[in-house]
Amino acid sequence: MERVFDSKNFPGQEALAAWTEMAQREVMPKTFRAVDSDVFRGWSDEMSLGPVQVSSVAYPSIATSRTPKSIRVSDPECLQIVVPRSGPHFIEQNRRSTLVRPGELVLLGSSRPFESYAIGEAMLMQFPIALLPVSARHVDQLVTCRLPGDKGIGQLLVDYLGRVTDNHTCYTPADTPRLGTIGLDLAAAVLAHHLEREDEIPADSRQRALYTRVTSFIQDHLGDPMLSVDGIAAAHHISDRSLHRLFQAHGASVRASxxxxxxxxxxxxxxxxxxxxxxxxxxxxxxxxxxxxxxxxxxxxxxxxxxxxxxxxxxxxxxxxxxxxx
Incomplete structure:
Protein backbone atom coordinates (compact mmCIF):
# COMPACT_ATOMS: atom_id res chain seq x y z
CA MET A 1 0.00 0.00 0.00
CA GLU A 2 1.18 3.50 -0.80
CA ARG A 3 -0.12 6.53 1.07
CA VAL A 4 -1.20 8.79 -1.78
CA PHE A 5 -2.80 11.43 0.44
CA ASP A 6 -2.52 12.66 4.02
CA SER A 7 -4.15 15.90 5.10
CA LYS A 8 -1.32 16.42 7.60
CA ASN A 9 0.83 17.44 4.65
CA PHE A 10 -1.39 20.42 3.75
CA PRO A 11 -2.57 23.60 5.44
CA GLY A 12 -6.13 23.22 6.68
CA GLN A 13 -7.75 25.28 3.93
CA GLU A 14 -5.85 23.49 1.15
CA ALA A 15 -6.40 19.86 2.16
CA LEU A 16 -9.80 19.43 0.52
CA ALA A 17 -8.56 20.75 -2.82
CA ALA A 18 -5.57 18.40 -2.62
CA TRP A 19 -7.89 15.47 -1.79
CA THR A 20 -10.05 16.33 -4.83
CA GLU A 21 -7.00 16.46 -7.08
CA MET A 22 -5.81 13.08 -5.75
CA ALA A 23 -9.21 11.44 -6.31
CA GLN A 24 -9.47 12.75 -9.85
CA ARG A 25 -5.99 11.46 -10.63
CA GLU A 26 -6.17 8.09 -8.88
CA VAL A 27 -9.85 7.17 -9.11
CA MET A 28 -12.26 9.22 -11.25
CA PRO A 29 -13.39 12.86 -11.55
CA LYS A 30 -15.64 13.82 -8.64
CA THR A 31 -16.38 16.88 -6.58
CA PHE A 32 -16.20 17.00 -2.79
CA ARG A 33 -17.63 19.21 -0.08
CA ALA A 34 -16.66 19.10 3.57
CA VAL A 35 -19.70 19.00 5.87
CA ASP A 36 -19.83 20.66 9.30
CA SER A 37 -16.26 21.93 9.02
CA ASP A 38 -14.04 24.08 6.84
CA VAL A 39 -11.04 21.89 7.56
CA PHE A 40 -10.66 18.50 5.86
CA ARG A 41 -8.83 15.73 7.69
CA GLY A 42 -8.24 12.35 6.09
CA TRP A 43 -5.89 9.96 4.31
CA SER A 44 -5.87 7.46 1.48
CA ASP A 45 -3.71 4.38 0.92
CA GLU A 46 -3.69 2.54 -2.40
CA MET A 47 -2.41 -0.76 -3.74
CA SER A 48 -2.43 -1.69 -7.43
CA LEU A 49 -3.15 -5.38 -8.10
CA GLY A 50 -2.90 -5.41 -11.87
CA PRO A 51 -6.20 -4.03 -13.19
CA VAL A 52 -7.63 -4.09 -9.66
CA GLN A 53 -7.08 -1.14 -7.34
CA VAL A 54 -7.61 -1.57 -3.60
CA SER A 55 -7.76 1.46 -1.32
CA SER A 56 -8.16 2.19 2.36
CA VAL A 57 -9.51 5.66 3.14
CA ALA A 58 -10.53 7.79 6.09
CA TYR A 59 -12.41 11.08 6.05
CA PRO A 60 -14.57 13.41 8.15
CA SER A 61 -18.13 14.25 7.14
CA ILE A 62 -17.85 14.65 3.38
CA ALA A 63 -20.29 14.91 0.48
CA THR A 64 -19.21 13.49 -2.88
CA SER A 65 -20.77 14.06 -6.28
CA ARG A 66 -20.10 12.57 -9.71
CA THR A 67 -22.01 14.58 -12.25
CA PRO A 68 -22.76 14.07 -15.97
CA LYS A 69 -20.07 16.68 -16.62
CA SER A 70 -17.55 14.64 -14.61
CA ILE A 71 -18.45 11.55 -16.61
CA ARG A 72 -17.92 13.39 -19.90
CA VAL A 73 -14.49 14.45 -18.69
CA SER A 74 -13.44 10.87 -17.96
CA ASP A 75 -15.17 7.54 -17.54
CA PRO A 76 -12.96 4.55 -16.69
CA GLU A 77 -16.06 2.32 -17.06
CA CYS A 78 -15.30 0.66 -13.77
CA LEU A 79 -17.17 -0.79 -10.83
CA GLN A 80 -16.33 0.28 -7.31
CA ILE A 81 -17.12 -1.85 -4.26
CA VAL A 82 -17.39 0.19 -1.06
CA VAL A 83 -16.98 -1.55 2.31
CA PRO A 84 -17.42 0.77 5.32
CA ARG A 85 -15.15 0.00 8.28
CA SER A 86 -16.64 2.69 10.50
CA GLY A 87 -19.34 5.30 10.23
CA PRO A 88 -22.42 5.47 7.97
CA HIS A 89 -22.17 5.82 4.19
CA PHE A 90 -25.22 7.14 2.33
CA ILE A 91 -25.15 6.59 -1.44
CA GLU A 92 -27.57 7.48 -4.24
CA GLN A 93 -27.31 6.25 -7.86
CA ASN A 94 -29.68 4.90 -10.51
CA ARG A 95 -32.58 6.63 -8.72
CA ARG A 96 -31.93 4.37 -5.74
CA SER A 97 -30.49 5.34 -2.38
CA THR A 98 -29.17 3.29 0.50
CA LEU A 99 -27.49 3.70 3.88
CA VAL A 100 -24.56 1.29 4.22
CA ARG A 101 -22.93 0.46 7.54
CA PRO A 102 -19.98 -1.72 8.65
CA GLY A 103 -20.73 -5.36 7.88
CA GLU A 104 -22.27 -4.47 4.53
CA LEU A 105 -21.03 -3.53 1.07
CA VAL A 106 -22.39 -1.56 -1.85
CA LEU A 107 -21.59 -1.17 -5.56
CA LEU A 108 -21.11 2.02 -7.55
CA GLY A 109 -20.67 2.36 -11.30
CA SER A 110 -18.50 5.07 -12.83
CA SER A 111 -20.71 5.57 -15.90
CA ARG A 112 -23.70 7.12 -14.11
CA PRO A 113 -23.99 10.10 -11.79
CA PHE A 114 -24.05 9.48 -8.06
CA GLU A 115 -24.16 11.35 -4.76
CA SER A 116 -22.81 10.19 -1.43
CA TYR A 117 -22.37 11.34 2.11
CA ALA A 118 -19.93 9.52 4.35
CA ILE A 119 -17.97 9.74 7.56
CA GLY A 120 -15.39 7.33 8.98
CA GLU A 121 -13.26 4.76 7.19
CA ALA A 122 -13.82 2.44 4.26
CA MET A 123 -12.15 -0.05 1.96
CA LEU A 124 -12.60 0.37 -1.78
CA MET A 125 -12.05 -2.06 -4.62
CA GLN A 126 -12.18 -0.75 -8.17
CA PHE A 127 -11.82 -2.60 -11.48
CA PRO A 128 -13.07 -2.41 -15.11
CA ILE A 129 -16.57 -3.80 -15.50
CA ALA A 130 -15.43 -5.47 -18.74
CA LEU A 131 -13.36 -7.93 -16.67
CA LEU A 132 -16.46 -9.42 -15.07
CA PRO A 133 -17.95 -12.55 -16.66
CA VAL A 134 -21.40 -11.16 -15.78
CA SER A 135 -22.75 -8.56 -18.20
CA ALA A 136 -22.83 -4.89 -17.22
CA ARG A 137 -26.58 -4.87 -17.80
CA HIS A 138 -27.09 -7.46 -15.10
CA VAL A 139 -24.54 -5.90 -12.74
CA ASP A 140 -26.49 -2.64 -13.02
CA GLN A 141 -29.33 -4.31 -11.11
CA LEU A 142 -27.16 -4.46 -8.00
CA VAL A 143 -25.75 -0.94 -8.08
CA THR A 144 -26.62 0.90 -4.86
CA CYS A 145 -28.14 -2.24 -3.37
CA ARG A 146 -26.97 -3.00 0.16
CA LEU A 147 -25.32 -6.44 0.18
CA PRO A 148 -24.32 -8.48 3.24
CA GLY A 149 -20.61 -8.50 4.02
CA ASP A 150 -20.78 -10.46 7.27
CA LYS A 151 -21.78 -13.86 5.93
CA GLY A 152 -21.35 -16.16 2.96
CA ILE A 153 -19.34 -15.16 -0.08
CA GLY A 154 -19.72 -11.46 0.80
CA GLN A 155 -17.86 -12.03 4.05
CA LEU A 156 -15.09 -13.76 2.13
CA LEU A 157 -14.70 -10.72 -0.13
CA VAL A 158 -14.62 -8.37 2.88
CA ASP A 159 -12.06 -10.61 4.60
CA TYR A 160 -9.94 -10.58 1.46
CA LEU A 161 -9.97 -6.79 1.30
CA GLY A 162 -9.16 -6.56 5.00
CA ARG A 163 -6.20 -8.91 4.70
CA VAL A 164 -4.84 -7.16 1.61
CA THR A 165 -5.04 -3.71 3.19
CA ASP A 166 -3.95 -4.65 6.71
CA ASN A 167 -1.16 -7.08 5.76
CA HIS A 168 0.15 -5.36 2.64
CA THR A 169 3.77 -5.48 3.82
CA CYS A 170 3.66 -9.30 3.62
CA TYR A 171 3.25 -9.30 -0.17
CA THR A 172 5.87 -9.04 -2.89
CA PRO A 173 5.44 -7.48 -6.36
CA ALA A 174 5.11 -11.01 -7.76
CA ASP A 175 2.07 -11.58 -5.51
CA THR A 176 0.05 -8.64 -6.79
CA PRO A 177 -1.27 -10.14 -10.06
CA ARG A 178 -2.45 -13.25 -8.19
CA LEU A 179 -4.09 -11.12 -5.50
CA GLY A 180 -5.87 -9.15 -8.22
CA THR A 181 -7.15 -12.35 -9.83
CA ILE A 182 -8.43 -13.61 -6.47
CA GLY A 183 -10.21 -10.30 -5.87
CA LEU A 184 -11.91 -10.40 -9.27
CA ASP A 185 -12.98 -14.02 -8.74
CA LEU A 186 -14.51 -13.16 -5.37
CA ALA A 187 -16.23 -10.04 -6.70
CA ALA A 188 -17.67 -12.04 -9.60
CA ALA A 189 -18.84 -14.76 -7.22
CA VAL A 190 -20.61 -12.20 -4.99
CA LEU A 191 -22.39 -10.58 -7.93
CA ALA A 192 -23.33 -13.89 -9.55
CA HIS A 193 -24.69 -15.18 -6.23
CA HIS A 194 -26.99 -12.19 -5.73
CA LEU A 195 -28.03 -12.23 -9.40
CA GLU A 196 -28.55 -16.02 -9.27
CA ARG A 197 -26.31 -16.38 -12.34
CA GLU A 198 -23.54 -18.60 -10.94
CA ASP A 199 -23.60 -20.70 -14.10
CA GLU A 200 -22.17 -17.74 -16.05
CA ILE A 201 -18.96 -17.74 -14.01
CA PRO A 202 -16.15 -19.61 -15.86
CA ALA A 203 -15.15 -22.93 -14.31
CA ASP A 204 -11.59 -21.80 -13.51
CA SER A 205 -12.91 -18.68 -11.77
CA ARG A 206 -15.34 -20.78 -9.71
CA GLN A 207 -12.52 -23.11 -8.72
CA ARG A 208 -10.28 -20.24 -7.62
CA ALA A 209 -13.11 -18.73 -5.59
CA LEU A 210 -13.82 -22.13 -4.03
CA TYR A 211 -10.15 -22.58 -3.16
CA THR A 212 -10.11 -19.17 -1.48
CA ARG A 213 -13.29 -20.02 0.42
CA VAL A 214 -11.86 -23.35 1.60
CA THR A 215 -8.49 -21.92 2.66
CA SER A 216 -10.27 -19.15 4.57
CA PHE A 217 -12.41 -21.79 6.31
CA ILE A 218 -9.27 -23.68 7.29
CA GLN A 219 -7.65 -20.54 8.70
CA ASP A 220 -10.74 -19.83 10.78
CA HIS A 221 -10.79 -23.39 12.21
CA LEU A 222 -7.10 -24.13 12.78
CA GLY A 223 -7.68 -24.25 16.52
CA ASP A 224 -10.23 -27.05 16.18
CA PRO A 225 -8.42 -30.36 16.80
CA MET A 226 -11.25 -32.13 14.93
CA LEU A 227 -10.58 -30.22 11.70
CA SER A 228 -10.35 -32.89 9.01
CA VAL A 229 -10.54 -33.46 5.28
CA ASP A 230 -14.01 -34.98 5.68
CA GLY A 231 -15.28 -32.03 7.70
CA ILE A 232 -13.85 -29.43 5.31
CA ALA A 233 -15.34 -31.20 2.28
CA ALA A 234 -18.74 -31.55 3.94
CA ALA A 235 -18.79 -27.86 4.93
CA HIS A 236 -18.37 -26.93 1.26
CA HIS A 237 -20.67 -29.60 -0.17
CA ILE A 238 -17.97 -31.36 -2.16
CA SER A 239 -16.42 -34.83 -1.97
CA ASP A 240 -13.08 -35.62 -0.33
CA ARG A 241 -11.69 -36.46 -3.75
CA SER A 242 -12.80 -33.08 -5.18
CA LEU A 243 -11.18 -31.32 -2.22
CA HIS A 244 -7.87 -33.10 -2.80
CA ARG A 245 -8.01 -32.27 -6.53
CA LEU A 246 -8.73 -28.63 -5.72
CA PHE A 247 -5.58 -28.37 -3.60
CA GLN A 248 -3.48 -30.39 -6.06
CA ALA A 249 -4.37 -27.90 -8.79
CA HIS A 250 -2.70 -25.25 -6.60
CA GLY A 251 0.34 -27.42 -5.89
CA ALA A 252 -0.76 -28.04 -2.31
CA SER A 253 -2.01 -30.77 -0.01
CA VAL A 254 -4.96 -30.35 2.35
CA ARG A 255 -3.32 -32.08 5.33
CA ALA A 256 0.07 -30.47 4.71
CA SER A 257 -1.56 -27.03 4.47
Missing amino acids: IREQRLERCRRDLFDPVQRHVPIRAIAARWGHLRPADFTRAFRSAYGVAPVDYRHQALQYSSAWKTSRE
Missing part, protein backbone atom coordinates in the same frame (compact mmCIF):
# COMPACT_ATOMS: atom_id res chain seq x y z
CA ILE A 258 -3.32 -27.52 7.82
CA ARG A 259 -0.14 -28.80 9.45
CA GLU A 260 2.04 -25.96 8.12
CA GLN A 261 -0.42 -23.23 9.10
CA ARG A 262 -0.85 -24.62 12.61
CA LEU A 263 2.89 -24.78 13.14
CA GLU A 264 3.30 -21.23 11.80
CA ARG A 265 0.66 -19.91 14.22
CA CYS A 266 2.47 -21.65 17.08
CA ARG A 267 5.80 -20.23 15.94
CA ARG A 268 4.39 -16.69 15.87
CA ASP A 269 2.95 -17.06 19.38
CA LEU A 270 6.23 -18.43 20.71
CA PHE A 271 8.05 -15.47 19.17
CA ASP A 272 5.66 -12.99 20.81
CA PRO A 273 7.20 -11.65 24.07
CA VAL A 274 3.72 -10.71 25.32
CA GLN A 275 2.93 -14.44 25.47
CA ARG A 276 6.16 -15.51 27.17
CA HIS A 277 4.26 -16.69 30.27
CA VAL A 278 1.79 -18.83 28.29
CA PRO A 279 2.82 -22.51 28.59
CA ILE A 280 4.06 -24.04 25.36
CA ARG A 281 1.58 -26.88 25.61
CA ALA A 282 -1.23 -24.29 25.89
CA ILE A 283 -0.06 -22.55 22.71
CA ALA A 284 0.16 -25.91 20.95
CA ALA A 285 -3.36 -26.85 22.07
CA ARG A 286 -4.66 -23.43 20.99
CA TRP A 287 -3.75 -24.39 17.42
CA GLY A 288 -4.99 -27.96 17.41
CA HIS A 289 -1.93 -29.84 18.77
CA LEU A 290 -3.20 -31.91 21.69
CA ARG A 291 -0.14 -34.15 22.12
CA PRO A 292 2.89 -32.15 23.32
CA ALA A 293 5.41 -34.80 22.24
CA ASP A 294 3.99 -34.93 18.71
CA PHE A 295 3.99 -31.12 18.56
CA THR A 296 7.63 -30.93 19.64
CA ARG A 297 8.68 -33.41 16.95
CA ALA A 298 6.70 -31.61 14.25
CA PHE A 299 8.03 -28.19 15.28
CA ARG A 300 11.64 -29.42 15.36
CA SER A 301 11.20 -31.02 11.93
CA ALA A 302 9.79 -27.77 10.47
CA TYR A 303 12.11 -25.21 12.09
CA GLY A 304 15.18 -27.21 13.12
CA VAL A 305 14.84 -26.38 16.81
CA ALA A 306 12.65 -27.46 19.73
CA PRO A 307 9.80 -25.09 20.74
CA VAL A 308 11.38 -24.28 24.13
CA ASP A 309 14.70 -23.37 22.49
CA TYR A 310 12.98 -21.30 19.81
CA ARG A 311 11.11 -19.30 22.47
CA HIS A 312 14.35 -18.76 24.40
CA GLN A 313 16.10 -17.47 21.27
CA ALA A 314 13.14 -15.21 20.44
CA LEU A 315 13.15 -13.66 23.92
CA GLN A 316 16.89 -13.06 23.71
CA TYR A 317 16.40 -11.33 20.35
CA SER A 318 13.58 -9.19 21.74
CA SER A 319 15.67 -8.17 24.75
CA ALA A 320 18.67 -7.28 22.59
CA TRP A 321 16.49 -5.25 20.24
CA LYS A 322 14.99 -3.25 23.14
CA THR A 323 18.46 -2.58 24.53
CA SER A 324 19.67 -1.28 21.18
CA ARG A 325 16.73 1.12 21.04
CA GLU A 326 17.42 2.62 24.45
